[in-house]
Amino acid sequence: MAGALVSCGGTENTASGDGKSGGASASEPAAKKSQAPADVQLVKKGFEDHEVWGDHAYVVHWELTNTGEAQGNFYAGLDFLDADGDVLGSTGITAEKVGPGKTAKGDASPLDVEIDKGEMGDIKDVRVSEVERMDY
Numbered sequence: 315m316a317g318a319l320v321s322c323g324g325t326e327n328t329a330s331g332d333g334k335s336g337g338a339s340a341s342e343p344a345a346k347k348s349q350a351p352a353d354v355q356l357v358k359k360g361f362e363d364h365e366v367w368g369d370h371a372y373v374v375h376w377e378l379t380n381t382g383e384a385q386g387n388f389y390a391g392l393d394f395l396d397a398d399g400d401v402l403g404s405t406g407i408t409a410e411k412v413g414p415g416k417t418a419k420g421d422a423s424p425l426d427v428e429i430d431k432g433e434m435g436d437i438k439d440v441r442v443s444e445v446e447r448m449d450y
Contacts (some may be wrong), residue, residue: 350381350445351380351381351382351386351388351445351446351447352378352379352380352381352382352386352388352390352409352412352445352447353378353379353381354376354377354378354379354390354442354445355376355377355378355379356374356375356376356440356441356442357375357376357377358373358374358375359372359373359374359375359439359440360372360373361373361437364421364423366421366423367421367423371423372394372423372424372434372437372440373421373422373423374392374421374422374423374440375419375420375421376390376407376419376420376421376422377417377418377419378390378407378409378412378417378418378419378445379412379415379416379417380412380413380414380415380416380417381415382414382447383414384414385411385412385413385414386411386412386447386448386449387408387409387410387411387412387447387448387449388408388409388410388412388418388445388446388447388448389406389407389408389444389445389446389448390406390407390408390409390442390444390445390446391404391405391406391442391443391444391445392404392405392406392407392422392424392440392441392442392443393440393441393442393443394424394428394429394437394439394440395437395438395439395440395441396432396436396437396438397436397438399439400431401431402429402430402431402432402433402436402437403424403428403429403430403431403432404424404428404443405422405423405424405425405428407420407422408448424437
């Protein structure tokens with residue numbers, strides 16, 4: 315497993331180059347999507363019993379594909395939303411050493427302290443708020 319942990323997100327690099335549909339992509343406007351450093355798909359999200367995050371945790375399963383021409387390290391911000399679409403809190407995920415066209419996969423869950431504008435049980439959705447390439 316290659317990757318780092320930011321708040322609550324784990325990563326696993328894979329050789330897959332295909333993105334899954336049904337997720338959310340980087341928060342760039344549609345006209346700028348091709349300029350995003352990576353494409354982030356949220357492939358599954360919701361409350362579940364999870365061996366790491368615990369019983370009835372809100373878990374986001376994600377895939378991040380490097381759309382650039384060189385290996386990179388990436389950060390993606392996640393906003394957790396209530397029924398009205400208001401942000402309850404945020405966390406982030408990282409994927410390190412992802413080759414061009416390659417996809418890292420992982421899951422993430424917010425910590426209680428990250429949901430600072432409501433309760434964990436109020437989460438109804440999640441969106442990608444930002445995607446950054448981090449060159450060390």
